[in-house]
Amino acid sequence: xxxxxxxxxxxxxxxxxxxxxxxxxxxxxxxxxxxxxxxxxxxxxxxxxxxxxxxxxxxxxxxxxxxxxxxxxxxxxxxxxxxxxxxxxxxxxxxxxxxxxxxxxxxxxxxxxxxxxxxxxxxxxxxxxxxxxxxxxxxxxxxxxxxx
Amino acid sequence: xxxxxxxxxxxxxxxxxxxxxxxxxxxxxxxxxxxxxxxxxxxxxxxxxxxxxxxxxxxxxxxxxxxxxxxxxxxxxxxxxxxxxxxxxxxxxxxxxxxxxxxxxxxxxxxxxxxxxxxxxxxxxxxxxxxxxxxxxxxx
Numbered sequence: 001x002x003x004x005x006x007x008x009x010x011x012x013x014x015x016x017x018x019x020x021x022x023x024x025x026x027x028x029x030x031x032x033x034x035x036x037x038x039x040x041x042x043x044x045x046x047x048x049x050x051x052x053x054x055x056x057x058x059x060x061x062x063x064x065x066x067x068x069x070x071x072x073x074x075x076x077x078x079x080x081x082x083x084x085x086x087x088x089x090x091x092x093x094x095x096x097x098x099x100x101x102x103x104x105x106x107x108x109x110x111x112x113x114x115x116x117x118x119x120x121x122x123x124x125x126x127x128x129x130x131x132x133x134x135x136x137x138x139x140x141x142x143x144x145x146x147x148x
Numbered sequence: 149x150x151x152x153x154x155x156x157x158x159x160x161x162x163x164x165x166x167x168x169x170x171x172x173x174x175x176x177x178x179x180x181x182x183x184x185x186x187x188x189x190x191x192x193x194x195x196x197x198x199x200x201x202x203x204x205x206x207x208x209x210x211x212x213x214x215x216x217x218x219x220x221x222x223x224x225x226x227x228x229x230x231x232x233x234x235x236x237x238x239x240x241x242x243x244x245x246x247x248x249x250x251x252x253x254x255x256x257x258x259x260x261x262x263x264x265x266x267x268x269x270x271x272x273x274x275x276x277x278x279x280x281x282x283x284x285x286x287x288x
Contacts, residue, residue, distance in 0.1 A: 030176075032179070033208075034208070038218055038219060038222050039222075040222060051227055059214055059228045060210055060214040060215070063207040064179070064180040064181060086206070086232065086235050087206065087207075087210055087231070088233075089231045090229065090230050091228055
């Protein structure tokens with residue numbers, strides 16, 4: 001069975017969120033919640049000797065920016081239900097306190113695969129996280145899957 | 149371990165015990181803009197969605213896996229440059245979990261190491277599996 005979707009959806013940018021300001025407190029709260037004690041993310045002086053040269057947010061902070069309401073509306077749905085299968089994240093630049101972050105998203109790929117338990121669909125949506133200098137912070141591939 | 153030269157294929161990372169209380173999961177949700185998502189914060193509302201109770205957000209699992217990697221890499225000045233996670237089963241709070249992994253590849257030319265990391269439960273089931281790439285500074 002072929003998946004029924006408009007191929008024009010692939011690659012078309014459907015979302016650019018409004019900029020969100022990052023505060024030092026938000027980074028501290030994130031560190032506390034994940035038990036972060038790494039000096040690159042918690043100690044100004046030690047961070048200066050690290051590879052970023054200053055205090056930055058832990059890399060996985062890049063996943064905390066919310067997608068806008070267009071995100072889920074633009075993920076094609078097939079079959080019944082479906083679930084969050086995982087993430088593939090490329091970390092390019094760190095987030096710093098005071099940054100203004102935007103997310104730009106598009107559907108990267110849609111395919112189906114038949115395994116032992118039957119036909120499954122896979123949808124990957126890529127969000128590019130950028131800062132106010134238009135530098136890429138991270139590329140986040142969100143993988144969704146479900147039964148056809 | 150001071151540099152990539154000290155890293156060998158098969159080196160263990162962890163294991164580290166991981167116990168996520170419901171309050172800690174809620175603290176992550178507050179810090180990550182997920183406070184309004186009932187399946188991560190409220191048992192009863194999560195059950196109405198067909199889940200066994202509130203579950204840990206996938207991004208929190210990814211953050212904990214990422215932290216294991218950055219804790220390992222920091223003394224060697226290595227940076228996490230890629231992380232891929234696969235969510236195999238929901239991670240439930242209030243369980244005695246283990247976070248661990250090992251080195252699968254070392255590339256001295258590219259100055260990178262590849263890692264396999266996972267979160268397992270008391271029964272040894274791997275709930276979240278991940279691969280990561282760490283980039284090291286040039287040889288001194």
